[in-house]
Amino acid sequence: MAEDVVLFSVLKLAGKPLDVTLSSRTISWVASASSTAETREVHHYHFVKMSKVITAVVDSENAGDKNPGSAKPRKLDNHDDLTFTVHCIRRNSQGKWRVRELKFECSDQETCRRWVAHIKERIVKQGNVRPQNLLVFINPYGGKKEAGSIYDTHTAPLFSLAGIKTTVIYTEAKNHARDVMLKRDLTEFDGVVCVGGDGTFAEVVNGLLVRTQQEGGVDYNDPDTTPQCPLMRIGVIPAGSTDVIVCDTTGVTDPVTSTLQIVLGCSLGLDICSVHSGHQLLRYTVSFMGYGFLGDVLKDSESHRWMGPHRYDFSGFKKYFGNKAYAGEVTFLTSGDEDHHPQDKTKCRVGCAVCLRRSDSQTSDVFECLDSSTGGPDLQDDNKSLVKENNGSWKKVTGSFCAVNAALVSGCNRLAPNGIAPSSHLGNGCLDLLLVHKCSRFNFLRHLIRLGNSGNHFNFDFVEVHRVKEFTFKSLTSQDLKSAGNPAGESTSNTSLVKQRQSRYQATGDSNTSTWNLDGEVGDIPDINVHVHCQLIKIFAYGREDVKSLNASCCMSRNRTKNKSAWR
Numbered sequence: 013m014a015e016d017v018v019l020f021s022v023l024k025l026a027g028k029p030l031d032v033t034l035s036s037r038t039i040s041w042v043a044s045a046s047s048t049a050e051t052r053e054v055h056h057y058h059f060v061k062m063s064k065v066i067t068a069v070v071d072s073e074n075a076g077d078k079n080p081g082s083a084k085p086r087k088l089d090n091h092d093d094l095t096f097t098v099h100c101i102r103r104n105s106q107g108k109w110r111v112r113e114l115k116f117e118c119s120d121q122e123t124c125r126r127w128v129a130h131i132k133e134r135i136v137k138q139g140n141v142r143p144q145n146l147l148v149f150i151n152p153y154g155g156k157k158e159a160g161s162i163y164d165t166h167t168a169p170l171f172s173l174a175g176i177k178t179t180v181i182y183t184e185a186k187n188h189a190r191d192v193m194l195k196r197d198l199t200e201f202d203g204v205v206c207v208g209g210d211g212t213f214a215e216v217v218n219g220l221l222v223r224t225q226q227e228g229g230v231d232y233n234d235p236d237t238t239p240q241c242p243l244m245r246i247g248v249i250p251a252g253s254t255d256v257i258v259c260d261t262t263g264v265t266d267p268v269t270s271t272l273q274i275v276l277g278c279s280l281g282l283d284i285c286s287v288h289s290g291h292q293l294l295r296y297t298v299s300f301m302g303y304g305f306l307g308d309v310l311k312d313s314e315s316h317r318w319m320g321p322h323r324y325d326f327s328g329f330k331k332y333f334g335n336k337a338y339a340g341e342v343t344f345l346t347s348g349d350e351d352h353h354p355q356d357k358t359k360c361r362v363g364c365a366v367c368l369r370r371s372d373s374q375t376s377d378v379f380e381c382l383d384s385s386t387g388g389p390d391l392q393d394d395n396k397s398l399v400k401e402n403n404g405s406w407k408k409v410t411g412s413f414c415a416v417n418a419a420l421v422s423g424c425n426r427l428a429p430n431g432i433a434p435s436s437h438l439g440n441g442c443l444d445l446l447l448v449h450k451c452s453r454f455n456f457l458r459h460l461i462r463l464g465n466s467g468n469h470f471n472f473d474f475v476e477v478h479r480v481k482e483f484t485f486k487s488l489t490s491q492d493l494k495s496a497g498n499p500a501g502e503s504t505s506n507t508s509l510v511k512q513r514q515s516r517y518q519a520t521g522d523s524n525t526s527t528w529n530l531d532g533e534v535g536d537i538p539d540i541n542v543h544v545h546c547q548l549i550k551i552f553a554y555g556r557e558d559v560k561s562l563n564a565s566c567c568m569s570r571n572r573t574k575n576k577s578a579w580r
C-alpha cells in the first residue's frame with residue numbers, strides 16, 4: 013500500500029513499542045522492529061482511518077476534564093506531558109458507535125505536540141466537512157421527557173471534545189423550533205441539531221425548507237414547483253417516542269451513535285414530501301403519511317400523551333375494534349423504475365446504489381464517511397446493473413380503505429421491526445404507497461400481526477402497494493363511490509377554499525372522512541396532493557449498516573508479512 017507518510021515515530025501503546033505512521037488518510041502501527049525477535053515472520057498491522065478520528069489531545073492539556081460519556085474526571089498522570097490520546101470510533105456488535113481512546117506514549121514533549129498538531133491538521137484536510145458551530149434544539153416535552161439529560165450526558169461532552177461550538181435552545185411550545193428556523197439569523201451556524209423525536213425533526217425541516225424557499229424566491233404554495241435544497245445539514249439525537257428517522261438513517265436509536273455521526277460530519281440525502289391542498293402548502297413531511305387507521309390512532313393518542321409511547325398501543329387497540337373504512341380515490345404516478353419495487357426485498361443500506369445514482373454530490377459525502385473496515389462502499393450487487401427507468405404512468409384506485417399509508421422511509425420501530433415499507437429507500441425520489449382496502453376485523457388483525465412480526469404484510473388480496481413519485485387523495489362519500497369512475501375533481505383550491513373545507517369537515521364532524529397522520533401531526537384536510545422531492549435535505553447520518561457484517565472495531569488489524577520498508 014503506497015501511502016504518503018506525514019510522520020513516523022517509535023511510540024508506545026499499552027507499554028509496547030510500536031512503529032507508528034501518520035499518513036494523509038490513516039494512523040497505522042505495527043510492533044516495532046527494535047523490540048521484536050528477528051525470527052518473527054508476521055506482524056499485526058493496525059490502522060485507523062482519519063475519517064474516523066474525532067480528535068487527538070495532549071493528555072497534560074486535558075487532565076482534570078471529564079472523559080466523554082462518563083462522569084469520572086480524567087486521572088492526572090505523571091507522564092501526561094509525554095502522552096497523547098487519539099479519540100476515534102469503534103462499533104460494538106449491535107452496530108452502536110462508541111469512542112475508543114488510544115493513548116500513545118512519546119519519548120519527549122516535542123514529539124507528543126508534533127503528533128497532535130499533525131493529526132488535527134489531517135482531520136481538517138481529510139475532506140468530510142465537519143460541523144463547527146451548531147444550533148441545538150432540545151425538546152423537553154417529547155418521548156420520556158429525557159431530552160435534556162440525554163444531551164448533557166451523551167452529546168454535549170462529545171461536541172466539546174470535538175471543539176464544536178453550540179447554541180442551545182430548549183423548546184417552550186409546539187412550533188417553537190420551526191419559528192426559530194424561520195426567523196433567526198442562521199448565518200453563523202453550519203448545522204442544526206434536534207434532541208427529540210420525529211416531530212421535532214419535522215418542525216426543524218419545515219422551518220428550514222420554508223425559509224430556503226422564501227429566501228430563494230420560490231413559491232412553495234405551488235404544488236408543481238421544485239423546491240430549493242437548503243445548505244444547512246440537520247442532525248437528530250433520539251429522545252422521542254418512536255424515533256423512526258434516527259432508526260432508518262443510523263440503524264439504531266442511540267444518542268451516542270447519532271452524536272458521533274454529527275461530529276464526523278457524515279451526510280445523507282433524504283427525500284422529502286410536499287403536501288398541498290390545492291394551492292396551499294400544508295407541510296413538508298419527512299417519514300410517513302397515513303389516512304384511516306393510523307390517522308385515527310394519532311388523533312386519539314394525542315389526548316393520552318401522559319401515557320408516553322404506550323399511548324399508541326392504547327389508541328391502536330381502540331381503533332382496531334372500531335374497524336372503520338373510508339371512501340376515497342387515490343391517483344398516483346408510478347416510479348418508472350422497473351427494477352425496484354416495494355416488495356423486492358432489497359434494503360437501503362450504506363452505499364445503496366439506488367440512492368447514490370440519484371445524487372452525484374451525495375456520493376462523495378458517503379464515500380468520505382465510509383468505514384475503514386470495508387475500504388469503500390460496496391454497492392449492492394443488484395444495483396450495479398443498468399436500471400431500466402421510464403417516466404412512470406398515472407394510475408387511479410377508487411374504493412373504501414381501512415388505511416392509506418405512504419412511507420418515505422421504512423419506518424422501523426418497536427411495533428414494526430422491519431417497518432411499514434421495508435424496501436423503501438432514503439433517497440430514491442419515491443415513496444411506497446400502501447392501500448389497505450376495506451376488510452374484516454380479523455383480516456386487518458392478520459395484516460397488523462405480520463407487520464409486527466416482520467412477516468409479509470403486503471401479501472393479502474385486500475392490500476396493494478405501489479412505488480410512486482406523486483399521489484393525490486380525494487375523499488368520497490358513499491354516493492360518490494357508487495358513481496365511481498367519474499374523473500377526479502380539479503384540485504384548484506386557494507387558501508380560503510382550504511379554510512372552507514377544513515371548517516366543513518370540522519363543523520359536520522363528518523364521520524365519512526378520517527384525518528391524515530402527517531409525520532405524527534394531525535392533518536384535518538383529507539384531500540391532499542403529495543410530491544416527493546429527491547434528497548431535498550441533507551442530514552448528519554451515516555446510513556444503516558448490516559449488523560451481521562459489522563466488524564466490532566474500527567481499528568483494523570491485519571496479519572502482514574514483515575516488511576518495514578513499505579512503511580518508512
Ligand SMILES: Nc1ncnc2c1ncn2[C@@H]1O[C@H](COP(=O)(O)OP(=O)(O)OP(=O)(O)O)[C@@H](O)[C@H]1O
Pocket residue numbers: 151152153154155156183184185186187188208209210211212213215251252253254255256532
Ligand atoms: N415545551 C414544549 N411543550 C409542548 N410541546 C412541545 C414543546 N416543545 C416541543 N413540543 C412539541 O412536542 C411535539 C412532540 O415532540 P417529539 O416528536 O419530539 O416527541 P414524540 O412525539 O414523543 O416522539 P416521536 O415523534 O418520535 O414519536 C412536537 O410536535 C413539538 O412541536
